[in-house]
């Protein structure tokens with residue numbers, strides 16, 4: 001089974017502005033709608049669409065829980081969240097305008113998780129995640145959850161042989177590294193923060209990625225936004241260039257990449273196929289207006305346009 005764990009779930013409110021978003025002006029809304037927010041939930045959306053069994057878990061605020069559950073249900077996601085009474089799930093504003101330069105994402109902090117809520121999730125992960133399972137932890141931590149508590153949750157998911165796939169940042173990524181996760185997916189800033197230095201060339205990235213591979217992490221993936229990614233596995237690091245697409249909404253592209261990667265692992269794709277699949281799926285996401293939408297059919301057309309080069313060149 002694949003478990004996706006979103007500790008700070010969200011409901012995205014996507015707002016399309018007529019014209020260019022400007023200060024000191026009445027910016028008119030062209031179109032607005034709600035979508036699934038929170039990063040690991042998006043991984044579940046990808047897996048569910050591809051008919052790969054998975055369970056989305058994590059924390060939700062009881063107050064507006066039904067709204068998020070309904071959105072997830074519409075996308076066929078099986079949910080098993082821990083709800084905390086008296087709290088709302090946070091809302092994320094995703095604002096797009098006609099500039100075509102990407103979204104503005106404005107996130108709330110989310111609700112503070114109580115000790116008993118945390119313990120319920122720890123126990124669930126400890127009981128459910130077993131040998132051969134994947135546990136995908138993605139997104140920010142809610143307020144009140146510290147690095148040690150985060151590590152306890154990871155340990156609970158890994159104690160019976162569950163493989164950890166992490167899309168996280170800062171101190172929690174640093175402390176999680178000690179648990180030798182199966183895969184990590186920082187973006188370029190997060191990766192530079194992790195290794196504690198500025199990296200200027202793909203070869204400089206490759207040499208730091210190799211150190212982490214040698215330390216026992218199976219896959220080290222550094223996403224570079226529109227510029228693609230760097231993928232390290234075994235003794236090799238690859239520079240991956242994505243296909244060119246007309247970007248409509250970039251929010252969630254990284255999440256869809258992780259979804260494609262996990263789907264590839266589940267289907268035991270060879271590395272090159274897995275990279276092409278995840279990259280093309282993520283590119284197909286950028287063409288869609290919603291946060292959680294993508295197109296497997298379009299991805300199939302785009303796979304051949306993904307360029308993969310071994311590093312150092």
Ligand code: TA6
Pocket residue numbers: 008010011012036037038039042092107138139140141251252253254255291
């Ligand atoms: O990657 C997009 C997204 O998953 C949005 O749907 C949004 O809710 C946000 O990221 C949450 O990110 P955070 O890092 O705050 O957990």
